[in-house]
Amino acid sequence: MRGPPVATRGEPASRGASPHPADPLDVLRDFENAARARTDFSHAPTSDVAFGPDPYVVRHTKSGDATRIHGLLRGRSALVQLDSGLHEVDWVPTPLSPTGLAVARDGELFVVGELSGDIARFRTREGVIRPAGSVRLTGVRSLRDVATGPEGVVYAIDDHDSRLLTLIPGPEGISGPPASRMDSPICHGPAHLLRASDALLVDCLLDHAIVLRQVDRHGSPVSEGEVRIVHDGPMWGMSALEDGLGLWLAVGGVEDHPLDRTEGSFGFVDSFVTLYRIADGAATKRGEVNTSALGLVTPKALVALRGPAGGVELAVAAYGSNRFALLTWDEASLRKGTVLAEPTVTTRDLPPGSAAIDLLPDGSFVVANPLLDAWLRVAPERVDIVQVHDIQSEARSLDSRLGEALFFTTLMAPWNRSDGRLSRFTCETCHFEGYVDGRTHHTGRGDVCATTKPLLGLLSNRPHFSRALDPDLTTMVDNEFRAAGARSDHDPWFSLALDDFPWTRQMGLGKGQVSPLSLRRALMTFFMEFTHRPNPSVVNRTRWSDLERAGANVFQQRCEACHQARLLTDDPRTRLPFEDWEPAVMSLRGPIVWARAEYAKTGVVPYVNESGARVVSLRRLYKKFPYFTNGSAKSLGDVLDRVRSSEDGWFAHDGAFDRGHPLDAEDKRSLAAFLDLL
Numbered sequence: 001m002r003g004p005p006v007a008t009r010g011e012p013a014s015r016g017a018s019p020h021p022a023d024p025l026d027v028l029r030d031f032e033n034a035a036r037a038r039t040d041f042s043h044a045p046t047s048d049v050a051f052g053p054d055p056y057v058v059r060h061t062k063s064g065d066a067t068r069i070h071g072l073l074r075g076r077s078a079l080v081q082l083d084s085g086l087h088e089v090d091w092v093p094t095p096l097s098p099t100g101l102a103v104a105r106d107g108e109l110f111v112v113g114e115l116s117g118d119i120a121r122f123r124t125r126e127g128v129i130r131p132a133g134s135v136r137l138t139g140v141r142s143l144r145d146v147a148t149g150p151e152g153v154v155y156a157i158d159d160h161d162s163r164l165l166t167l168i169p170g171p172e173g174i175s176g177p178p179a180s181r182m183d184s185p186i187c188h189g190p191a192h193l194l195r196a197s198d199a200l201l202v203d204c205l206l207d208h209a210i211v212l213r214q215v216d217r218h219g220s221p222v223s224e225g226e227v228r229i230v231h232d233g234p235m236w237g238m239s240a241l242e243d244g245l246g247l248w249l250a251v252g253g254v255e256d257h258p259l260d261r262t263e264g265s266f267g268f269v270d271s272f273v274t275l276y277r278i279a280d281g282a283a284t285k286r287g288e289v290n291t292s293a294l295g296l297v298t299p300k301a302l303v304a305l306r307g308p309a310g311g312v313e314l315a316v317a318a319y320g321s322n323r324f325a326l327l328t329w330d331e332a333s334l335r336k337g338t339v340l341a342e343p344t345v346t347t348r349d350l351p352p353g354s355a356a357i358d359l360l361p362d363g364s365f366v367v368a369n370p371l372l373d374a375w376l377r378v379a380p381e382r383v384d385i386v387q388v389h390d391i392q393s394e395a396r397s398l399d400s401r402l403g404e405a406l407f408f409t410t411l412m413a414p415w416n417r418s419d420g421r422l423s424r425f426t427c428e429t430c431h432f433e434g435y436v437d438g439r440t441h442h443t444g445r446g447d448v449c450a451t452t453k454p455l456l457g458l459l460s461n462r463p464h465f466s467r468a469l470d471p472d473l474t475t476m477v478d479n480e481f482r483a484a485g486a487r488s489d490h491d492p493w494f495s496l497a498l499d500d501f502p503w504t505r506q507m508g509l510g511k512g513q514v515s516p517l518s519l520r521r522a523l524m525t526f527f528m529e530f531t532h533r534p535n536p537s538v539v540n541r542t543r544w545s546d547l548e549r550a551g552a553n554v555f556q557q558r559c560e561a562c563h564q565a566r567l568l569t570d571d572p573r574t575r576l577p578f579e580d581w582e583p584a585v586m587s588l589r590g591p592i593v594w595a596r597a598e599y600a601k602t603g604v605v606p607y608v609n610e611s612g613a614r615v616v617s618l619r620r621l622y623k624k625f626p627y628f629t630n631g632s633a634k635s636l637g638d639v640l641d642r643v644r645s646s647e648d649g650w651f652a653h654d655g656a657f658d659r660g661h662p663l664d665a666e667d668k669r670s671l672a673a674f675l676d677l678l
Contacts, residue, residue, distance in 0.1 A: 024493075028474040028520055032459075035528055041460050041567040041574070042584070042591050047434075048097050048115075048533045049075050051404065052393025054370040057101045057356045061109075061124070067361055068124060070109060071368055071375065072098040073388065079111055079122060081129055086366070086375040086386040092129045095120050096539065100145035100156070100193070108132065112143035112156055115536045119146060119156060119167075135178060137165060142536035145193040147200070153219030154178070155200060157190035160536055160622050164190070164202060166220055182220065187211055188625045189438060196240035196247055199278070203251075205234050206438030206625045210251060212278060229276060229283050231256040233269070234437045236319075241304040241312060246279030248312050252291070252299030254429055254437075260421055261444035265486035267421035269429050271297050273316055275329065275341075286334055287327075287341045291316065292424040294347055295323040297410055301357035301367060307331070314343075317354030317367055317378075320409050320426035322503050324350035324378060350376070350383060351503035352409045371408055372506050385506060399518075401507045403526025406519065407434075407455075411496065413485035422487060427480075431455050434530060435623045440631025448606050451631045453616075454624060459528045461569045461593050461617050466629050468599065468614035477523050495519075532620050534588040537676050542586050544677075551674025552581060554667050558645055562602075562615045563594045569617070570597040585677050594618035594678055603655025604628045618678045628654065636675060640668045 054075035061068045069082040074097055081090040095116035102110040109122040109129075117140030121132040135154075137143075142160035149155070152169035164186040170179035189206030200221045202211045210229040213221040235253030252273050260267030275287035291299050297320035307313040310331040317324050325347045333341035353371025360366055360377075367376040373393055377384040406412045407427045416424045430437050436452040443450050450466055458464065463471045470476035481492040496514045498504050505511075514522070544552065555563075556578055565581055567574035576584060576592060584592050594617055601612035613629050627633035632654070633642065644660030645651045652660060663671065 025474050032474050044531050046534050047531045050529050052373045053388045053390045055368040058358050058366050058368040059101050059103050060358055060360055061103050061107050072101050090129050102146045102148045104148045105150050110146045112146045114142050115539050117141055147193045147195045149195050149219040151219035157193050159190050162188055197242040203238050225281050227283050232258055237300040237302050239302040239304040249276045249278055250302050250304050250314050252302050259441040269425045270418050270423040271299055287329055293418040295321055296325055297321040297424050301354040303357050303359050317357050319354055322352050324348050399522040399525040402522035406523045415488040415490045438625055448608055449630050456530050456532045466608040466613045473524050477520050535590050538586050547670050547673045551670035554671050555674055562600055563618050564596045565592050569593050569595045602653040604653050
């Protein structure tokens with residue numbers, strides 16, 4: 001087995017020590033500059049396929065005595081069938097970048113993907129997966145999840161346009177084309193969908209809410225009487241259990257508390273599991289567990305079960321750390337008034353990276369793990385790990401694999417604690433799958449606030465962050481090590497002993513120590529490959545519509561002086577002329593950054609820097625919410641409504657306007673169409 005990248009020996013430096021040479025980061029700056037020099041930014045691969053097969057969702061089906069396990073490979077755009085040993089026995093192609101899998105009552109499988117508006121249907125006959133047609137949803141570009149109801153209804157969530165889609169079955173039932181379709185706005189960032197009893201639940205990642213709507217006798221969701229559970233931060237996973245006239249709902253998310261940056265660290269961002277009782281049109285909190293304190297960070301994978309004595313049992317697997325837990329609330333404690341019930345907790349080791357979990361009929365659990373590119377089976381006596389082999393994935397460097405682990409697990413700050421405001425967390429706590437969490441938080445500098453920025457495409461987008469105080473990726477990564485481990489009583493300039501984290505062997509990292517410089521180089525390598533995913537609005541297209549072309553012209557006249565069509569934000573030589581915009585925009589890579597390195601004052605106050613704020617990149621705006629550094633714009637329409645400009649080149653995004661003219665209705669409509677492509 002290959003060893004770790006550029007390993008060194010020695011213990012982590014003690015706090016306050018000075019192990020740094022005069023310019024310890026110069027080697028990394030040379031590494032960064034060399035990487036930029038050899039990168040073809042017009043044709044860099046997109047990260048939807050760059051990191052391997054990505055087992056993302058897993059479900060089992062039962063037919064007679066036969067149990068079949070099905071899973072989605074997000075990076076391969078495939079639906080696979082696994083045998084009892086989790087080995088792949090069959091596969092079929094799916095809509096691009098699949099993230100949603102539902103099993104109907106009759107065993108039919110429904111699959112949706114982030115880069116498609118199709119709902120694909122499959123059946124398993126004689127042990128073979130067979131396509132059973134698909135439903136193409138007109139006007140839909142991206143579907144995040146899918147669910148079914150016993151009435152034959154199919155539900156899907158469109159995360160691009162923030163809506164819930166309901167397909168009512170026709171005369172042929174669930175196997176035929178739908179008789180009708182209902183679309184309704186639902187929330188920002190719908191991530192997960194669940195039908196439980198007579199309720200439909202949507203996990204709204206960027207609105208920090210779980211939305212529950214009752215369904216009528218036909219299975220159609222009814223907006224009247226909606227129940228909305230809101231936290232101060234995102235929720236990453238949920239599971240529901242039917243219970244008489246109500247539901248038990250478990251959610252895994254960040255601590256329900258404002259993020260605190262006043263002490264230079266990340267405060268109150270532990271991971272929590274919260275148990276709610278939903279009945280009579282209301283949700284009541286019945287249990288709350290700080291899972292970070294148990295060693296479970298970023299709990300995305302949850303499954304709620306009936307407890308052995310009639311209570312609730314919850315299986316929880318973490319993405320950000322190597323723990324699995326069973327939380328058991330007994331029925332008596334759950335029925336006691338308003339006092340939060342305390343569960344019995346048992347934990348065990350499980351490699352990090354759990355994205356989804358399902359309970360099998362034999363009592364074991366099956367887990368989809370994108371971090372390890374593996375399927376896991378968790379039984380009382382053992383954990384089986386079966387990795388998905390993929391040529392592209394296996395060609396990844398060890399630096400890239402270690403860097404992914406540093407981003408998505410607690411490896412960057414392994415000594416953090418969950419005491420008081422202190423927290424155990426990962427980068428993904430605030431940057432779900434690399435994008436954002438929907439928060440606008442106080443920075444700790446007076447009344448200055450900031451919204452979360454995406455961490456994809458950083459190699460071409462320096463200097464970094466709104467204040468632009470990190471001139472390059474090297475500085476940014478070094479500062480992130482410092483901020484992540486602040487108040488952990490350990491120097492951020494530490495060596496990592498891989499023997500202390502045996503699960504890293506599943507990533508091929510071997511044994512030994514990884515030096516401080518090597519850790520930073522690994523995270524930088526990952527960021528260099530962590531490019532934006534394709535924009536669903538350009539998939540299978542090559543040309544602009546007339547409306548989009550009109551928007552491009554308005555953008556060139558009104559916006560491009562700041563949001564320049566550069567491939568590298570800090571290199572004006574990479575600015576593309578207008579005639580080159582269309583092929584670049586309509587490519588899956590969408591490589592134009594639409595930014596520049598300079599500051600601007602556009603009326604969005606308070607300014608994060610005395611010079612204003614760095615001109616922000618406009619790539620993949622549908623993934624980002626809210627808008628502006630202060631988070632005051634809640635939609636792109638809101639952004640465009642506030643624009644003021646004048647013939648002499650003056651421009652403002654917000655403020656008490658005493659000059660300039662707003663965009664007219666047609667310009668706003670065409671600009672919105674063009675911005676959707678970026």
